[in-house]
Structures are given as structure tokens and as C-alpha cells.
Amino acid sequence: MADTIAAPATSDRNTVRVDLDTRSYDIKIGRGLIETAGAEIVSVLPGARLCVIADKTVAGLHLDAFSTSLDAAGIVHTVLTVPAGESTKCFREFERLCDDVLATRLERGDAIVALGGGVVGDLAGFVASATRRGMAFVQVPTTLLAQVDSSVGGKTGINSRHGKNLIGAFYQPVLVLADTAVLDTLPIRDFRSGYAEVAKYGLLGDADFFDWLEVNWKAIFAGGPERDEAVARSCQAKADIVAADELEAGQRALLNLGHTFGHALESAVSYETERLVHGEGVSIGTMLAHEFSARLGLIGEDTVMRVHRHLTAVGLPVRLQDIPGQLPGAETFMDIIAQDKKVSRGSLTFILTRGIGHAFVEKGVDPAIVTEFLKEKLEP
Amino acid sequence: MADTIAAPATSDRNTVRVDLDTRSYDIKIGRGLIETAGAEIVSVLPGARLCVIADKTVAGLHLDAFSTSLDAAGIVHTVLTVPAGESTKCFREFERLCDDVLATRLERGDAIVALGGGVVGDLAGFVASATRRGMAFVQVPTTLLAQVDSSVGGKTGINSRHGKNLIGAFYQPVLVLADTAVLDTLPIRDFRSGYAEVAKYGLLGDADFFDWLEVNWKAIFAGGPERDEAVARSCQAKADIVAADELEAGQRALLNLGHTFGHALESAVSYETERLVHGEGVSIGTMLAHEFSARLGLIGEDTVMRVHRHLTAVGLPVRLQDIPGQLPGAETFMDIIAQDKKVSRGSLTFILTRGIGHAFVEKGVDPAIVTEFLKEKLEP
Numbered sequence: 076m077a078d079t080i081a082a083p084a085t086s087d088r089n090t091v092r093v094d095l096d097t098r099s100y101d102i103k104i105g106r107g108l109i110e111t112a113g114a115e116i117v118s119v120l121p122g123a124r125l126c127v128i129a130d131k132t133v134a135g136l137h138l139d140a141f142s143t144s145l146d147a148a149g150i151v152h153t154v155l156t157v158p159a160g161e162s163t164k165c166f167r168e169f170e171r172l173c174d175d176v177l178a179t180r181l182e183r184g185d186a187i188v189a190l191g192g193g194v195v196g197d198l199a200g201f202v203a204s205a206t207r208r209g210m211a212f213v214q215v216p217t218t219l220l221a222q223v224d225s226s227v228g229g230k231t232g233i234n235s236r237h238g239k240n241l242i243g244a245f246y247q248p249v250l251v252l253a254d255t256a257v258l259d260t261l262p263i264r265d266f267r268s269g270y271a272e273v274a275k276y277g278l279l280g281d282a283d284f285f286d287w288l289e290v291n292w293k294a295i296f297a298g299g300p301e302r303d304e305a306v307a308r309s310c311q312a313k314a315d316i317v318a319a320d321e322l323e324a325g326q327r328a329l330l331n332l333g334h335t336f337g338h339a340l341e342s343a344v345s346y347e348t349e350r351l352v353h354g355e356g357v358s359i360g361t362m363l364a365h366e367f368s369a370r371l372g373l374i375g376e377d378t379v380m381r382v383h384r385h386l387t388a389v390g391l392p393v394r395l396q397d398i399p400g401q402l403p404g405a406e407t408f409m410d411i412i413a414q415d416k417k418v419s420r421g422s423l424t425f426i427l428t429r430g431i432g433h434a435f436v437e438k439g440v441d442p443a444i445v446t447e448f449l450k451e452k453l454e455p
Numbered sequence: 456m457a458d459t460i461a462a463p464a465t466s467d468r469n470t471v472r473v474d475l476d477t478r479s480y481d482i483k484i485g486r487g488l489i490e491t492a493g494a495e496i497v498s499v500l501p502g503a504r505l506c507v508i509a510d511k512t513v514a515g516l517h518l519d520a521f522s523t524s525l526d527a528a529g530i531v532h533t534v535l536t537v538p539a540g541e542s543t544k545c546f547r548e549f550e551r552l553c554d555d556v557l558a559t560r561l562e563r564g565d566a567i568v569a570l571g572g573g574v575v576g577d578l579a580g581f582v583a584s585a586t587r588r589g590m591a592f593v594q595v596p597t598t599l600l601a602q603v604d605s606s607v608g609g610k611t612g613i614n615s616r617h618g619k620n621l622i623g624a625f626y627q628p629v630l631v632l633a634d635t636a637v638l639d640t641l642p643i644r645d646f647r648s649g650y651a652e653v654a655k656y657g658l659l660g661d662a663d664f665f666d667w668l669e670v671n672w673k674a675i676f677a678g679g680p681e682r683d684e685a686v687a688r689s690c691q692a693k694a695d696i697v698a699a700d701e702l703e704a705g706q707r708a709l710l711n712l713g714h715t716f717g718h719a720l721e722s723a724v725s726y727e728t729e730r731l732v733h734g735e736g737v738s739i740g741t742m743l744a745h746e747f748s749a750r751l752g753l754i755g756e757d758t759v760m761r762v763h764r765h766l767t768a769v770g771l772p773v774r775l776q777d778i779p780g781q782l783p784g785a786e787t788f789m790d791i792i793a794q795d796k797k798v799s800r801g802s803l804t805f806i807l808t809r810g811i812g813h814a815f816v817e818k819g820v821d822p823a824i825v826t827e828f829l830k831e832k833l834e835p
Contacts, residue, residue: 166550177617205585208612208623209702232588237557243588244624322589 089307093227093314095321098247102227102310104303108254109140112215113148119250120186120211125152126176128199129190130159133217137257141190141215152188153179157195161346164198164233166242172202176210186211186249192218193225193353197240200231204246214251218261219269220354222253223276223309228317228327238414239338239346245322253310255302266296267390268354271333273305274385275361276312279332282432284308285385292389328436332426333361339411340395343403350399358391359398367448368427378430395452405449409442469687473607473694475701478627482607482690484683488634489520492595493528499630500566500591505532506556508579509570510539513597517637521570521595532568533559537575541726544578544613546622552582556590566591566629572598573605573733577620580611584626594631598641599649600734602633603656603689608697608707618794619718619726625702633690635682646676647770648734651713653685654765655741656692659712662812664688665765672769708816712806713741719791720775723783730779738771739778747828748807758810775832785829789822 089104103115116125125145129138134156145152155175157163176187187210189199196214203212216226232243258266270292277285294301313330320327337353337360344350365379386393395402412423423442428434469484483495496505505525509518514536525532535555537543556567567590569579576594583592596606612623638646650672657665674681693710700707717733717740724730745759766773775782792803803822808814 166546170546173622174615174617177615177621201585205581205622205624207621208610208625230588235554235557237554241557241587242553242585244585245588 089303091307091310091314093247094318095229095247098229100247100249100251102251102253102314104222104253104255104307104310106254106256106298106303108252109137109215109257110144112141112252112254113144113146113150115252116145116150116186116188116213116250117148120184120213122184123150123211124179124181124185125150125188125213126179126181126185127152127154127188127190128172128195128202129154129156130163130192130195131156132159133191133195136260137190137217157198159194161194161234161239161348163194164239166233166235168198169201169205169233172198173206176202176206181206181210183207183210186213188213188215189226190215190217191221192216193221196221196225197231197243198233200229200246200248201233201243204231204244209246212246212248214248216251216253217257219258219266219306220272221269222255222258222306223269224272224313226251226253227310227313228330229321238342251310253306255298255306258302259298263390264352265354268352268357270295270389271354271358271361271386271391273309274389275330275332275357276309278361278365278382278428278431279312279329279426279434280316280432281308281312282430284312285431289385292385296389326436328424329426329434332428332434333357333359333364335412335425336360336363339408340398340402342411343408344398344400355392355398358386359393359395362386362393363395363452364426365428366452367425367445368429370448371427371444373427373429381431396455402453405446405453408449409446412445413442469683471687471690471694473627474698475609475627478609480627480629480631482631482633482694484602484633484635484687484690486634486636486678486683488632489517489595489637490524492521492632492634493524493526493530495632496525496530496566496568496593496630497528500564500593502564503530503591504559504561504565505530505568505593506559506561506565507532507534507568507570508552508575508582509534509536510543510572510575511536512539513571513575516640517570517597537578539574541574541614541619541728543574544619546613546615548578549581549585549613552578553586556582556586561586561590563587563590566593568593568595569606570595570597571601572596573601576601576605577611577623578613580609580626580628581613581623584611584624589626592626592628594628596631596633597637599638599646599686600652601649602635602638602686603649604652604693606631606633607690607693608710609701618722631690633686635678635686638682639678643770644732645734648732648737650675650769651734651738651741651766651771653689654769655710655712655737656689658741658745658762658808658811659692659709659806659814660696660812661688661692662810664692665811669765672765676769706816708804709806709814712808712814713737713739713744715792715805716740716743719788720778720782722791723788724778724780735772735778738766739773739775742766742773743775743832744806745808746832747805747825748809750828751807751824753807753809758808761811776835782833785826785833788829789826792825793822 091102187203189196214226216222229247232240235241291301337356340356471482567583569576594606596602609627612620615621671681717736720736
């Protein structure tokens with residue numbers, strides 16, 4: 076039905092319901108939502124007091140507007156700030172925030188709000204899950220990556236010395252407010268990084284969406300209603316998968332398309348974001364997943380080229396050689412992949428594809444073939 | 456049906472099913488279960504590797520037998536020990552254990568086992584909930600208190616400088632093995648402390664059970680089949696309440712009969728176990744809850760005396776004056792009660808009773824009446 080596809084992005088269209096039984100919640104998407112956040116939160120949590128957790132960078136940009144909106148709605152709130160950056164996702168900050176939240180005397184019906192990107196969302200979500208064994212939690216993601224990925228699905232956590240996100244909880248928010256206007260001030264590199272996840276949703280399960288992205292990506296970057304549409308469709312795609320497999324027992328692994336290779340790349344550069352940010356790793360990883368699928372005879376070179384064309388058009392890196400500096404050898408990459416928490420009982424699981432929109436979970440991939448493939452890619 | 460009541464405690468009768476949808480699990484109760492633990496665990500978690508967390512005291516008494524049983528069942532396992540005592544439930548041990556579990560390279564389908572009392576169960580359960588965002592968890596409680604209370608219902612956690620159990624998760628085990636023979640070596644004071652919770656189940660919702668306890672308590676202390684029966688009926692009582700209200704939104708609060716006063720007493724003596732252990736606080740708190748209910752005209756003095764008679768018969772303390780040393784004044788107690796995490800939106804919630812087996816949740820109790828009542832009890 077063409078009229079449905081062409082319908083304008085209204086505020087109703089841009090509410091995505093995440094359907095998880097008693098833990099269901101809405102993701103609201105639109106320009107200027109931070110200015111109306113107070114009213115949105117009151118409607119879901121009447122009478123609740125809030126503790127807002129923000130990183131210092133985001134606080135400088137958006138806290139005034141957010142706080143004003145809470146005041147206007149009569150919401151009593153306190154603010155806790157954390158340093159920006161991945162190293163904030165640690166036990167020390169977790170302990171400090173739990174204690175600081177308790178010091179504000181919030182009760183179980185009160186709420187913790189994450190105002191920021193993925194780091195703040197993951198950390199504050201874990202704090203919300205653990206303090207008083209679970210307080211209400213609201214996400215206000217301020218990066219494209221957080222809006223389309225980390226704020227959807229309830230994964231929260233911190234890093235251990237053994238790896239990223241190894242300590243945490245599956246814990247759902249009661250509300251997510253994705254203000255797409257805040258993305259206007261996001262550095263282009265961060266916007267692109269988030270876009271890698273947007274493209275992933277098309278590639279893994281929705282060929283129509285990928286078609287639409289090829290046509291509309293410039294408007295998405297420019298901030299038109301297409302941006303809201305892209306965020307909403309991405310959230311819906313993830314929400315559908317999460318609703319079917321909340322605890323990642325099976326199909327939720329599809330969301331890792333491009334991530335097995337991507338995580339290994341991030342680890343290989345020691346998470347130095349000057350060299351590689353998450354979405355860049357996903358972009359290169361997505362390319363590798365398609366090239367590896369082609370190597371296995373699952374797709375043709377035309378499909379590989381089409382993905383390559385789109386990712387390069389938006390300015391994302393697609394080759395291992397696009398990463399500045401030295402990379403380790405194929406054997407080291409395989410060690411890193413084997414240590415990834417998505418390893419199940421020692422066998423290697425990869426997300427492969429039979430075509431655009433047709434990714435699938437392949438368990439028990441032969442490590443020798445992957446090693447050979449990586450060797451060629453590292454020394455072309 | 457008299458034949459049902461009189462039926463002997465067989466192994467089948469002593470399995471309690473905790474009915475929580477996809478998180479349902481069995482509690483098995485009986486003498487010698489530690490010797491057959493390996494076979495029990497394999498049947499629930501085939502192929503899983505284990506990380507056993509035990510406190511040093513329990514490890515000295517029961518680890519050899521437990522480990523032998525795991526070896527006999529072919530279960531690969533490692534052991535982590537923690538110091539005995541409440542101070543072990545802290546952020547530092549939580550972090551250390553999460554890291555140590557990760558270092559053993561356990562995967563999501565593998566399991567963490569708590570071998571010990573409530574401290575180890577609470578701490579190891581929180582570690583299991585958080586490591587890799589949730590690993591399988593098995594409880595092997597070795598105190599009466601842990602068997603009838605803390606191992607049932609999925610509450611896990613650690614203490615914060617702001618109070619006990621303020622950081623944690625609702626996280627259900629996949630299996631609980633309550634070996635009632637290990638209670639033979641439990642110090643009598645600890646056995647009595649656990650018994651206070653057993654009596655509580657009768658008092659809060661099952662008058663027949665309380666009748667039965669009055670007749671059979673000596674056999675329970677001596678270790679006959681009545682002990683298994685008492686543990687099973689206690690677990691069943693708690694399981695029924697937890698199944699109806701897993702996240703403590705309402706009726707689960709009934710389990711706090713005697714605990715509002717009891718917790719305040721433990722806090723008032725700074726958790727010095729030389730002066731007061733948990734079950735002793737519960738016993739005195741249960742007495743106070745009945746006396747306060749009588750003061751409000753809800754029950755008669757005969758009921759108060761009957762409860763008094765049973766608790767003193769088994770050797771539990773029942774009066775504030777039974778606690779050695781000085782106690783703070785009534786106002787200080789009220790401050791402590793107000794800080795308790797079970798406070799909801801500033802109003803005081805107490806568990807009161809209309810008779811043996813008929814406890815109920817009363818919200819919005821007037822603090823002035825409680826203060827007056829406590830003053831009289833402190834200075835009789």
C-alpha cells in the first residue's frame with residue numbers, strides 16, 4: 076500500500092512500542108523532545124522524583140533545556156555527572172553512582188534517567204537495575220548510535236578487565252525519549268558511526284528499508300523528517316527482534332551482523348577511538364561479513380558491491396586498510412574472536428547473509444576458513 | 456484429609472516447585488543431598504561447568520563432600536572462597552568475584568553455585584545475575600535461615616554504606632538443594648534464628664502449620680523427618696507468595712512480618728551479631744508486631760500469649776530487654792524505620808495481624824502511635 080509507505084512522519088507514527096509483556100514501553104522519537112521531556116515523563120511516572128545521570132559533555136549541551144523541562148512539569152530531580160568516555164563504564168563509577176543515588180533517598184517508584192550516549196545509558200541502566208534491586212529507568216539518548224541501538228532492548232552494563240560489557244543486566248526502561256534535533260550538534264564522525272547500525276537493520280532483515288536508505292540517506296544526515304523515520308524504523312526493527320528473544324537465546328544474535336569482526340577490530344586497536352569508533356568497526360565488520368558470505372557462495376559479488384557502494388557513499392570505512400596504524404595478524408584476530416562473550420560452548424558463531432535483508436545465524440563456522448579469509452584481507 | 460497430613464516425608468513430597476513462568480525451578484529438600492548434588496545438577500544443567508562460591512567456614516565443613524559429588528558426576532568445576540560474615544556482602548567482593556568468574560572462562564550456559572548461608576547466597580546470586588548479564592545459578596543453602604528464607608524468591612544483593620541489601624537484583628536460581636543433614640552441625644543459636652522464619656510462615660498465613668509447629672518443634676530441632684517437612688512447608692509458603700508477586704509490588708510484603716521492627720533492631724545494634732542475629736531480631740519483631748496489633752484492637756491478649764509461649768519454648772528472645780547492652784530511644788528507632796527501603800512514598804507500612812495465620816499489609820500507619828508504643832516497650 077503506497078500511501079502507508081509515503082505517509083508523513085507524525086508524532087504518532089514515531090512512537091515505537093517495545094512489546095515485552097509487563098515490561099513493555101514506548102520509544103518516542105522526534106525533534107525537540109528534550110523540551111517536552113518533563114510532560115512525557117510525568118505521564119508515565121506521575122509523582123516520581125528523578126536522579127539524572129549525564130556525562131559532562133552532554134550536560135554542557137543539553138542539561139539546561141532538560142532540567143527546565145522537568146521543572147516546568149514540577150518534577151523534583153537531582154543531577155549526577157560522570158566523565159565522558161568508555162572508561163566511565165567501570166566498577167568504581169558503578170559503586171559511586173549507586174551510593175550517590177541512595178544518598179538522594181530515592182525510593183523504588185522513583186526513577187533514574189540516563190541523559191547521554193551509549194556509555195551513560197549502559198552505566199546508568201545497570202545502576203537503575205541494581206539500586207534497591209531495580210528502580211524505574213528512563214533513557215534520553217543523545218547520539219544516533221544510542222537512539223537506534225543501545226537504548227533499545229535493555230542491555231545495560233560495565234566493562235571488566237576481561238572485556239567490554241561483561242558485567243551488567245538485562246533491564247528495560249519504562250520510557251525512551253529520542254530527540255532527533257540533538258543530533259544536529261553531533262560530530263559527523265559520530266553520526267556516521269550511528270548510521271552504520273541504521274544500515275545494518277536494512278541489511279539484516281529489511282531489504283525495503285535498505286532500498287529506502289540508499290535513496291534518502293542525505294536527508295537523514297541533513298535532519299529532515301526522514302531522520303525521524305530512519306530512527307523509528309531502526310528502533311522498530313530492533314524492538315521486534317528483542318520482543319521475540321529478550322535474553323539473547325537465539326535470533327537476537329542477528330543484531331550482531333558485522334559485530335563479531337567489528338568487536339575484534341575495536342579490541343585490536345585497544346578501543347582507541349582516534350583510530351576506530353564502534354560504528355566504524357561495525358561498518359568494516361559488515362563489509363567483511365558480506366565478503367565472507369560471498370566467499371562461502373551465499374551471495375554474489377553484485378550484492379557485496381552494493382553494500383560497499385552505500386557505506387562508502389555515506390563516508391564510512393569499509394576495509395581493514397581504512398584503519399590508521401598497524402593491525403595484528405589473523406591468528407591474533409581469531410584469539411580475540413574466540414574470547415568474545417558470544418562464543419557458545421567453544422564453537423564459533425557468525426552472522427552470515429543470503430542476500431540483502433536475509434541475514435542468518437550460523438553456528439559452528441570452521442575457524443580455519445575464517446583465518447584464511449582474514450589473512451587475505453589483512454595482506455591483499 | 457488426615458492421611459495426607461500424616462503422610463511420611465518422602466523425597467517426592469520434599470520437592471517444592473517455585474512457579475515463575477520461564478524462570479520456574481525446583482527446591483529439593485532432604486538429608487544427604489550434598490552427596491548426590493552432582494547428579495541433581497547434571498539433570499538440570501547437562502554439560503555445564505561450575506564455579507562454586509563458598510565461605511571459608513562452610514568450605515571447611517562441606518566442600519570436600521560437595522566437590523566429590525561433582526567429580527563423580529563428571530562436572531568440571533572451580534572453587535572461589537570468601538570470608539565468612541556479613542561484611543563480605545560488599546562492592547569489593549562483588550567486583551573480585553565477577554572478575555574471578557570471568558577469569559575461569561565460564562560461558563553463559565555454565566553456572567555459579569552458592570554453597571553456604573545467606574551471605575554467600577545473596578552475594579553469589581548477584582554475581583550470577585551480573586556476570587555476562589546473567590549466568591545459571593544454583594543454591595546449596597547450608598543454614599536453616601538460608602534454606603527457608605534467603606534461598607527462596609530470587610532476592611540477591613550486597614550492602615551499601617547506606618544500608619543492607621540496597622544493591623542487588625531479583626534473580627532466580629535454576630535449582631536449590633537444601634540438605635537438611637548439614638543443619639546437624641549448625642550452632643544452636645543459628646538454628647533457632649532460622650526457626651524464627653519457620654514460625655513466621657505459620658503466623659502470617661497458615662494457622663494449621665503453626666499448630667503443627669507447636670507439637671513438632673522438638674523433632675524439627677532433633678533432625679527427624681519433621682525437619683524436612685518444616686523446611687518444605689516453609690519453602691512452599693514463600694514460593695506461593697513469591698509466585699504471586701515476584702518483584703514485591705504488593706503481597707510479598709507479608710513476608711516482612713516481624714521484619715520492620717527486626718531490621719530496626721539489627722541496625723540499632725550496628726549488626727553486632729554477638730548481641731543480635733537476624734532471626735532473633737525477627738523473633739522480637741514478630742512479638743512486637745503481635746503486641747502492636749493487640750494495641751490496635753486487632754487481636755486479643757490470648758493470641759499474643761500463644762505466640763510468646765512458642766517462641767520462648769524454642770529459646771528465642773521475645774523482648775527488647777532480651778538484647779544485651781543499651782538500646783537507642785524510640786525516636787531513633789523511628790528514624791531507622793523511616794530509612795528502611797520498604798518505605799513507600801514517605802508513608803509507614805507495617806505487617807499487622809488479625810489472628811494466627813491472618814497477617815495483612817497496612818499502609819499509612821500513624822508514626823505517632825508507633826512511637827508511643829515503642830516508648831512503652833523500651834521503658835516498661
